């Protein structure tokens with residue numbers, strides 16, 4: 030592709046969890062977490078990656094359950110993905126595909142604001158969210174998908190390979206290459222999305238890591254952050270394994286792959302600083 034893809038970096042939720050400073054996420058971070066979503070202006074329509082909190086959460090915060098307080102979610106209607114899309118002068122009805130990294134409450138809240146979109150996800154995530162085992166009731170909130178989305182679960186039994194990752198699945202025919210990259214661990218069917226921006230690849234890795242130091246060489250995690258992952262991962266071993274693979278990817282493909290995660294406010298600001306463009310230029314050292 031010769032023309033760089035237009036990608037908007039949206040903040041669709043502010044969170045101030047009590048344990049933020051001990052987690053080592055602030056300072057120097059600005060003291061809060063963000064919900065970093067992407068809006069891709071693909072040739073065949075708009076593609077939204079993750080949805081943050083939605084208008085349904087703002088209207089009825091109780092549907093989020095107790096996790097809302099644990100996360101310190103500040104629910105602001107202006108931060109919802111649907112409001113962000115409108116603020117860009119775009120029509121939410123043109124969002125044809127929503128790609129979710131997983132169905133945790135801080136990622137799936139906006140699904141109901143795009144009722145006609147096809148919702149792509151890694152198949153095991155839909156199974157886990159529907160089963161909603163006792164230990165998953167805080168994270169999965171069925172009210173967020175009670176409208177009955179048109180699910181497109183990707184089973185990826187064979188799949189392709191992408192930069193050393195296996196069982197990768199092309200998500201949709203949207204005129205641009207976007208691939209689902211299975212990254213289980215944080216949740217059972219957690220996945221990232223690799224987007225061919227036309228000027229390198231952008232990988233939205235969701236909650237596969239929370240801080241860029243986790244994919245540094247060598248990786249660095251505070252004791253509290255390690256404890257957080259142990260407590261909040263569906264499979265802690267897989268989470269660490271995939272974070273290590275993402276670290277290798279970031280190191281070995283630094284020239285053509287930019288890896289970001291959902292909740293890093295500094296990275297979001299950096300990407301937003303390069304307005305409307307692919308994120309390569311400021312990806313390294315900015």
Ligand SMILES: [Zn+2]
Nearest residue numbers: 133135236291
């Ligand atoms: Zn999250």
